[in-house]
Amino acid sequence: xxxxxxxxxxxxxxxxxxxxxxxxxxxxxxxxxxxxxxxxxxxxxxxxxxxxxxxxxxxxxxxxxxxxxxxxxxxxxxxxxxxxxxxxxxxxxxxxxxxxxxxxxxxxxxxxxxxxxxxxxxxxxxxxxxxxxxxxxxxxxxxxxxxxxxxxxxxxxxxxxxxxxxxxxxxxxxxxxxxxxxxxxxxxxxxxxxxxxxxxxxxxxxxxxxxxxxxxxxxxxxxxxxxxxxxxxxxxxxxxxxxxxxxxxxxxxxxxxxxxxxxxxxxxxxxxxxxxxxxxxxxxxxxxxxxxxxxxxxxxxxxxxxxxxxxxxxxxxxxxxxxxx
Amino acid sequence: xxxxxxxxxxxxxxxxxxxxxxxxxxxxxxxxxxxxxxxxxxxxxxxxxxxxxxxxxxxxxxxxxxxxxxxxxxxxxxxxxxxxxxxxxxxxxxxxxxxxxxxxxxxxxxxxxxxxxxxxxxxxxxxxxxxxxxxxxxxxxxxxxxxxxxxxxxxxxxxxxxxxxxxxxxxxxxxxxxxxxxxxxxxxxxxxxxxxxxxxxxxxxxxxxxxxxxxxxxxxxxxxxxxxxxxxxxxxxxxxxxxxxxxxxxxxxxxxxxxxxxxxxxxxxxxxxxxxxxxxxxxxxxxxxxxxxxxxxxxxxxxxxxxxxxxxxxxxxxxxxxxxxxxxxxxxxxxxxxxxxxxxxxxxxxxxxxxxxxxxxxxxxxxx
Ligand SMILES: Cc1ncc(C[n+]2csc(CCOP(=O)(O)OP(=O)(O)O)c2C)c(N)n1
Ligand SMILES: [Mg+2]
Numbered sequence: 001x002x003x004x005x006x007x008x009x010x011x012x013x014x015x016x017x018x019x020x021x022x023x024x025x026x027x028x029x030x031x032x033x034x035x036x037x038x039x040x041x042x043x044x045x046x047x048x049x050x051x052x053x054x055x056x057x058x059x060x061x062x063x064x065x066x067x068x069x070x071x072x073x074x075x076x077x078x079x080x081x082x083x084x085x086x087x088x089x090x091x092x093x094x095x096x097x098x099x100x101x102x103x104x105x106x107x108x109x110x111x112x113x114x115x116x117x118x119x120x121x122x123x124x125x126x127x128x129x130x131x132x133x134x135x136x137x138x139x140x141x142x143x144x145x146x147x148x149x150x151x152x153x154x155x156x157x158x159x160x161x162x163x164x165x166x167x168x169x170x171x172x173x174x175x176x177x178x179x180x181x182x183x184x185x186x187x188x189x190x191x192x193x194x195x196x197x198x199x200x201x202x203x204x205x206x207x208x209x210x211x212x213x214x215x216x217x218x219x220x221x222x223x224x225x226x227x228x229x230x231x232x233x234x235x236x237x238x239x240x241x242x243x244x245x246x247x248x249x250x251x252x253x254x255x256x257x258x259x260x261x262x263x264x265x266x267x268x269x270x271x272x273x274x275x276x277x278x279x280x281x282x283x284x285x286x287x288x289x290x291x292x293x294x295x296x297x298x299x300x301x302x303x304x305x306x307x308x309x310x311x312x313x314x315x316x317x318x319x320x321x322x323x324x325x
Numbered sequence: 326x327x328x329x330x331x332x333x334x335x336x337x338x339x340x341x342x343x344x345x346x347x348x349x350x351x352x353x354x355x356x357x358x359x360x361x362x363x364x365x366x367x368x369x370x371x372x373x374x375x376x377x378x379x380x381x382x383x384x385x386x387x388x389x390x391x392x393x394x395x396x397x398x399x400x401x402x403x404x405x406x407x408x409x410x411x412x413x414x415x416x417x418x419x420x421x422x423x424x425x426x427x428x429x430x431x432x433x434x435x436x437x438x439x440x441x442x443x444x445x446x447x448x449x450x451x452x453x454x455x456x457x458x459x460x461x462x463x464x465x466x467x468x469x470x471x472x473x474x475x476x477x478x479x480x481x482x483x484x485x486x487x488x489x490x491x492x493x494x495x496x497x498x499x500x501x502x503x504x505x506x507x508x509x510x511x512x513x514x515x516x517x518x519x520x521x522x523x524x525x526x527x528x529x530x531x532x533x534x535x536x537x538x539x540x541x542x543x544x545x546x547x548x549x550x551x552x553x554x555x556x557x558x559x560x561x562x563x564x565x566x567x568x569x570x571x572x573x574x575x576x577x578x579x580x581x582x583x584x585x586x587x588x589x590x591x592x593x594x595x596x597x598x599x600x601x602x603x604x605x606x607x608x609x610x611x612x613x614x615x616x617x618x619x620x621x622x623x624x625x626x627x628x629x630x631x632x633x634x635x636x637x638x639x640x641x642x643x644x645x646x647x648x649x650x651x652x653x654x655x656x657x658x659x660x661x662x663x664x665x666x667x668x669x670x671x672x673x674x675x676x677x678x679x680x681x682x683x684x685x686x687x688x689x690x691x692x693x
Contacts (some may be wrong), residue, residue, distance in 0.1 A: 033599045034527035057497035057533050058460055058525050086459065089499065124389040126418075127443055128458050266672075295676050300661045302389055302440030307658040307680075317683065 002185055007177040009151035010040050010116070012185060013158035014078065018048055021076060024162055027054040028063060028080030028116075037082055038118055038177055060090035064115065068097055071111040076162055083174075084119040085128025091136075098167045099142030114161045118174035119147075120214045120262045121309050124302045131299055132263040137169045138240045138272065145240040146195050147171035149216035151181040153237060156192035164195075171239075173214035198243035200250065204232030207256040207322055210247065210273065212236040215260050215310065222315040229319060239269055247273070248280050255286035256322040260310050265293040287325035292318035335537040337583060338563050339553040343611045345619025353562035359626040365557050366617045366627070367635050368402045372422040373614065374639035375431050378646045379421075379438070383592040387650050388438045392419045396555070396587030399613030400520050402426065403560025404582070407568055408488065411452065413474075415467035415489040418456045419520075423490065427453035431642075432649035441653050461498030464489050464517065468504045471513035471571070480514060484572035488516040488564070494525025496541065497533045505545040505579070514571035516564065517542075517579040520554060522586035527599040542579035554584030555613040585611075658684060 004012060018024045026041055026048075032055035035042030045053040056063050060081060067077035081087045087094075094115070101111045121130030137145045144166045148154045154172070161168040193199065202220055206229040211219035216235045223231035232250055236242065251257045257277055259270035274289035292310045300308050310318075340355060341347055349355070376394050383391040394401060401422025408414060408426065416423055424434055429446050436442040437456060444455035457463040467489030479485045495501050496519060508515050521538055523530050534541075542549030552563040560582055567578035585608040589596050621627035662677040 029525075030527045032527075035598075037526070037593070055528050055532050058494035058528070059497040059499060061499050062497070088459070089461075124440060126390055126437060126440070126458060265676075295661055295680070296672060297661050297665050297676075301437075301443050301656065303655050304658065304661050305440075308661055313687075314683075 001182050003180055004151045004155065004183045005178050005180050006148065006151050006154045006172065007038055007040050009154035009181075009183055010158050010172060011042055011044075012183070013155045014041065014044060015047075016185070017078075017159045017162040018044065018052065020159075021162075023074055024076045024078065025052050025054065025070065026078050026080070027056050027067060029056060029058055029082050031055060031080050036080055038174065040116070040118075040172070041080065060086055060088075061093050064090040064093040064098060064113070067113045068093065068101065068111050071113050072109060076112050076114070078114045078116060078162060081115060081117045083129045084117055084131035084133055087115075087117055087133055094143075095140055099140050102166075103142060110165050111167055112162075112165050113167045114158070114170050115168070116158075116170045116172060118172045118177070120173050120175060121299060121305050122175040122214065124305070126302070127299070130302070130305065132261065132294070134169075134171060134239055134261075135263050135268050138269060139267075143167050143169055143240065144238070145169045145171070146238050147173065147213035148237070149173065149176070149201075149211075149213055149235050150179065152183050155183045155185060156189075157195045157237070159189060160192065160195040171213055176214050176217060179217070196238045196241065196243060198237055198246040199235045200232065200246070201235040202231070202233040204230040204254070206230045206254055207258060207319055208232045208234060208247070208250040208254045209315070209319065210234045210236055210257065210259045212239060212261065212269075214262060218310070218312055218315055219260060221312050222319065225312065226316060226319060229323065231319065242273065242276075244276060244280065247277065251277055251281045252284045255284055257281075257285075258290045258292060258315070258318045258322050260292040260315050260318065262294055262309055264296050265291055266296045268293050287322045290318045290322045335539070335551050337551050337553050338559050339556050340559040340562060341556045341616055341620055343555075343616050345616045345623055347558070347620060350559070350562070353559065353566060355558055355562040357558065362558075362617065362621060363627055363631065365402060365406065365561070366614070366621060367638070368406070368422070368425065369398045369557060369614045369617060370635050370639055371642055372402065372425050373398055374643055375425070375646055376421055378643045379435065380588070380592060382435070382647065382650050383438070388435060388592075389440050390591055390593060391438050392591045393588040394419050394421050396585045396608065396613070397520055397522055398422055399557035400554035400560055400582035400584045403557040404488065404518055404564040404580075407561050407564035408452070409486075409568075411485050412568065413452045413454070413467075413470055413485065413487045415454045415463040415470070415487070416456055417460070417463065417491050417495070418458050419492075420456070420490050424453060427451045429453060430649075431646045432653060435646070435650045436653055439650065439653055441656055460495045461491060461500035461504075464491055464495070464501045464504035465507065467515050468508045468511075468513050471508065471515035472511050474514055475511070480572060480574040482573065484514065484574070486514050486516065486568040486572040488518050488568065490518050490520065492525060493519065493521040493523065493530050493533055493538060494528065495519070496538055505542070505577075508577040509546045512574070512576040514574065515577050516567045516571055517577060518564065519579065519581045520584055521581050522584050524586050524590070524600070526590045526594065527596075529600075537581065539579055539581035547577045547579065549579040549581065551581045551583055554582030555611045555616070557613060557617060584613075
């Protein structure tokens with residue numbers, strides 16, 4: 001057992017993956033000697049060398065594009081996008097190439113690239129350092145999208161993402177990087193919960209509260225704080241594909257669903273989940289599916305982010321709205 | 326693949342040596358009065374003080390972040406003072422010295438790093454665009470703006486020139502290289518001003534480029550020049566020539582200001598993790614301010630009273646910056662919904678109304 005932060009757990013998971021498979025590479029801006037601006041790749045350059053831990057030129061399209069080429073040559077590149085807002089220069093390579101390569105090649109080409117992105121707000125940063133771009137990825141067929149909410153998942157899911165033959169967008173909740181948990185790093189890989197499975201983080205009976213990444217902690221706090229309702233919290237873990245059986249089972253029991261995320265409301269994950277749950281649980285629902293998300297505006301200057309991001313009060317307000325029906 | 330270019334010693338345009346000796350340069354004659362040199366000295370000292378204050382304010386929790394210009398004062402003041410009033414500049418995020426030359430109040434710069442604005446000044450009023458953080462983006466904006474200037478017929482002796490600032494790291498970005506190409510094929514009146522401070526966060530120059538940066542211009546079909554970025558006079562002369570060339574319709578120039586980032590990348594960064602102290606010491610000897618002071622002193626162009634006066638002015642500026650920063654008002658929560666669209670938008674209006682109602686519900690309960 002090791003007591004690890006989320007950041008350290010990703011680091012340990014990367015190390016385990018690199019030890020397990022010599023084809024695993026790490027590449028990105030400042031990931032080498034510095035160990036990344038969040039130190040997630042700390043020590044890897046020293047221990048695995050510059051051939052496997054590559055400080056790239058400052059060019060995200062170049063990073064993802066060359067990772068695709070390396071993957072075609074049999075490597076498993078794990079690229080780091082330094083901050084969420086700097087993914088966008090790589091949008092072309094990601095959406096037109098990475099996501100489509102398998103289909104375009106009728107399955108002859110596999111591009112198992114993992115794109116790690118520290119994402120989300122709440123750290124008092126300047127522009128472009130607090131974005132939640134997951135909706136763009138969800139909307140793109142060919143990409144798997146996961147987000148971790150605790151160190152245990154961080155440790156195992158990064159390894160699962162690397163072993164996956166599909167491209168995986170691996171979203172790391174940067175404001176939770178320092179949250180700690182006990183991680184059994186000696187446990188067999190095969191026993192880890194699959195990265196595609198949602199997890200009931202806290203059982204309850206009256207309402208299902210769905211969250212992922214940074215909002216899981218807030219959702220658990222809401223469940224704790226709400227003495228009127230028994231809230232079941234689900235940590236979605238995989239955003240694409242969504243583990244609907246787990247969610248549907250819960251909603252059929254509770255009759256209510258609240259979805260929360262830091263991504264903007266319109267066209268966000270909550271919208272898709274609401275539509276799907278309405279189809280699958282129509283006769284079990286006591287209220288419409290409620291979404292608690294960021295407003296449909298650009299991410300504001302940091303002095304406003306506490307208002308912009310859904311917080312404990314907004315989540316509780318959402319739960320109350322679900323009981324207004 | 327030929328590697329020879331990487332080994333040639335590139336020419337560095339210098340007018341004023343680190344020892345303060347005015348050597349001049351045949352290609353860049355500079356007529357400058359003692360008054361003007363004293364003004365440049367004053368600019369250099371004041372922006373260094375402003376920058377130092379901002380670092381302290383960040384340490385005290387008054388700013389979320391600060392990207393220090395320490396060591397790059399001459400590159401910024403020299404180029405900033407080469408601009409004419411109607412010229413237009415497109416900065417990255419470290420150009421506090423250029424902002425100073427464009428009449429941006431320190432508090433306007435601090436607002437962004439404090440998180441109360443996204444960059445509050447009027448770009449048109451100052452001929453200085455907002456800071457751009459997504460590396461390389463602004464090089465294309467500058468090029469497009471310059472293409473507009475060209476189409477307006479605003480070229481000639483009193484024409485408008487455009488300048489864009491970016492770092493050595495930014496030369497790797499696709500946008501930057503696309504800007505070079507767009508500017509070249511359109512013969513756009515734009516100056517690409519690269520502050521090569523040798524580092525992009527933790528990555529040294531050799532991770533970005535195998536040839537001197539200024540040489541890249543020739544491949545795109547326009548001139549490139551490397552100037553001593555710590556020599557304010559050389560930067561002024563070289564940038565002025567490049568701007569004049571652009572304004573007269575002769576197309577782009579790439580100016581590589583060879584300088585050094587004396588401080589951390591930003592206040593979040595710890596450079597001891599990736600670079601050695603000897604390098605810093607070496608560059609300290611080439612300090613951009615010291616050489617101007619030496620020049621003024623050796624030539625009897627400024628006395629103790631002048632230097633004391635500038636120092637007093639710097640103290641007063643420091644005081645003003647601290648007060649201004651602390652009194653910057655926090656934005657109102659409903660500001661979130663402002664200026665998202667030009668035209669009324671029912672969707673945003675609805676979210677604003679709902680949020681206002683939500684906030685009011687706390688006031689009613691008296692809990693917020
Ligand atoms: C597209 C993009 N990718 C990554 C970053 C993160 N980042 C901010 S500054 C920086 C290094 C920039 O180096 P350089 O261009 O040399 O400018 P300097 O900071 O030295 O002034 C990086 C990687 C960013 N702002 N934008
Ligand atoms: Mg640099």
